[in-house]
Every structure is written in C-alpha cells, then in structure tokens.
Amino acid sequence: MVPPLYFIVLGAVVFLIATLGFLTRRSLIQALMCLELMTSAVVLTFLAVGRTMPDGGLQGMALATFLIVIGAAEVGMGLAIVMLYFRRHGDATTDDIDLLRG
Amino acid sequence: MTGLVVFFAVAGVIVASSVAMLVSRDFVRSVLFLLLALCSFSALYALLDATFLALLQLFLPAGAVTVVLVFVVMLTRPKVADYRTLLQRQTLYAAAAVVAVSAPLLDALMRMVATLPTTVTPAASTRDLAIALMGPYAAPFELASVVLLAALVGAIYLAREAE
Incomplete structure (x- = not known):
C-alpha cells in the first residue's frame, strides 16, 4: 500500500500550483479552472487521511462526495457569472472587474 | 510495489499537466490539460480504494465541468494570453505568497501525518x-x-x- 504521506504531499503540491495559477492568471475562466484543480487536491487529501482511519475511509469518502458536489455547483455558478459579465462587457479578465475598487 | 509505481507515474502526470495548464496560452489546450489532471486524480482515488469517488470524479469534474468549460471558452472566445501577462510583476508577489503559505502548510501536514494510525484496515x-x-x-x-x-x-x- 502506498503511504498516505505521499498522497497528502502530492495534494499539497497540486493545491499550491493551483493557488499560484489562481493568483496570477488574469482570465476568470482560468481562475475557475484552478479552483477545480484545488478542489480535486483537497478531495485527495480527505481520501488519503480518511483511508488511515479505523472505519476504512468511510468518513473521508462521505466528506469527499460532498466536496465534489459543492465544487461542481461552485464552478457552474462561476461560469454563469463569467458568461453574464462577458455579455455585458465583452471580456472577462480580473483586471477589468474593478467596480468595487475604492 | 505496483501501487508505488502507479502512484509516481500518475503523480508525475498530474503535476506536469497542472503546470502545463497554467502556462498554456491557448484556452482550449488549457482545458484539455485540466481534463488530463482531473482524470489522473480519479486514478489516485481508485488507488485509495475509493471506487465510487473515482467514478464520481470522472463523471462530474472531469466529465461535466470540462464540457461546460469548453462551452464557455467557445462562447466567450477569450483573447489568447500574451506572454507578457504570463510573466508580470504580480507573478513574483504571488510566488512569494505561495512559498510563504507552503512552509506552515507542509509543516502542519507533516505533524498531522505523524499522528495518523498506521494499522491497515479493510477498505x-x-x-x-x-x-x-x-x-x-x-x-x-x-x-x-x-x-x-x-x-x-x-x-x-x-x-x-x-x-
């Protein structure tokens, strides 16, 4: 069996790569793609930690199920907002969206 | 032993495709790299004996979400990113922030792993x-x-x- 530490470190590394992308990419679509990658990395961590528990990973699997569902809902909403913004302004980059800037 | 080989192969694919997703200038290619990464994650879930989660990952994030992403890319036709926007001043700050976060994150994870039970239970x-x-x-x-x-x-x- 592969030690859970490997999965956890991989999850952290992918999460950090996705964070870097989320902070640097200017397109909202790519920001959402990074969010999706982050969700998968967190699910991997949940499953890896859950697998070491005495219940055979049941708790981790249940939490991961909810996490995937929430992730799907979040991306769906985010893309709807991107579409709406694009239709109104013709582009959707994080540089343009500064309506709330003080 | 086979598990370790599969893990490192899949982990390599995931890290490579995530980085490729970030540096790819073309949006459709970016989505395809994301698809590859998400499918590889499903292999890792299967390696952790979470068969249902592996299938869910294939259907929802890898299947449905990438299709929607491709639709949005096609409908909005975003401009191809300039190389200048890949390497900008804020990249440096972002990298510094990520490095600053990674040290306590990895430290906390290591300490958590040390407390995990080591007995293997049936999945x-x-x-x-x-x-x-x-x-x-x-x-x-x-x-x-x-x-x-x-x-x-x-x-x-x-x-x-x-x-």
Missing part, C-alpha cells in the same frame, strides 16, 4: 458509503441536493438572455 466499500449517506450523513446529503438545485436555478437565472 470501506461503495455499499458502506451508500448506507452511510442514507444513514448518519442523510441531512448533509439532502442539503447538498438543495445546494445543487439552488446553483442550477441561479446559473439559469444569471446566464439567460435578458428580455
């Missing part, structure tokens, strides 16, 4: 998960369906053509 089956989702986790399960419904209605409301 919970999909049947066990189904019973758990209908039993002790019934309330969050129903709540998740409400969240999905709300997201569905909200997405339709936001994306519909204005009269």
